[in-house]
Amino acid sequence: QMASGQTLYEQLGGKPAITKVVHDMIVNVAADNRINHFFAKTNIPHLQMELVNQVCEGTGGPCKYTGLSMQQAHKGMKLSTADFNALVEDLQKSMHSNHVPLGLQNQLLAILAPMEPDVVHQ
Numbered sequence: 001q002m003a004s005g006q007t008l009y010e011q012l013g014g015k016p017a018i019t020k021v022v023h024d025m026i027v028n029v030a031a032d033n034r035i036n037h038f039f040a041k042t043n044i045p046h047l048q049m050e051l052v053n054q055v056c057e058g059t060g061g062p063c064k065y066t067g068l069s070m071q072q073a074h075k076g077m078k079l080s081t082a083d084f085n086a087l088v089e090d091l092q093k094s095m096h097s098n099h100v101p102l103g104l105q106n107q108l109l110a111i112l113a114p115m116e117p118d119v120v121h122q
């Protein structure tokens with residue numbers, strides 16, 4: 001998405017801002033009893049690094065996501081749409097507290113939403 005010649009990556013504030021939003025989302029997930037059990041054995045710094053690169057690349061930034069496919073990454077977790085929506089809420093809370101404008105929030109969510117079929121019921 002280009003608006004006023006800027007990528008969504010640039011409009012979000014680049015890698016520092018994306019790193020902050022992803023970090024605070026993970027903090028929200030850790031406090032979210034609906035879904036935090038899924039992350040009990042997860043290497044959180046690694047997950048954060050992968051997520052930042054994924055969001056950076058997906059929004060037009062100069063990064064390369066090197067992790068697993070979304071289907072592979074969530075295989076065997078048997079995630080539901082409710083789990084997916086809980087994580088999205090935790091991301092929205094993070095974007096809100098980091099003062100990401102609603103239009104940009106919705107653009108990022110529109111990039112993530114199509115991944116749902118690869119994440120849930122795997």
Ligand code: HEM
Pocket residue numbers: 035038039041042043047050051054066067068069073074079083084085087112113115116119
């Ligand atoms: C659009 C939504 C989502 C995206 C973009 C996403 C992205 C990712 C990425 C990039 C990884 C790292 C893959 C790797 O290590 O190579 C990952 C791992 C993981 N995801 Fe997601 N994810 C999403 C939804 C969810 C949901 C809804 C849950 C659970 C409620 C979840 C739980 C996990 C867990 C537990 C891991 C770590 C697995 C491990 O310990 O290695 N994800 N995800």
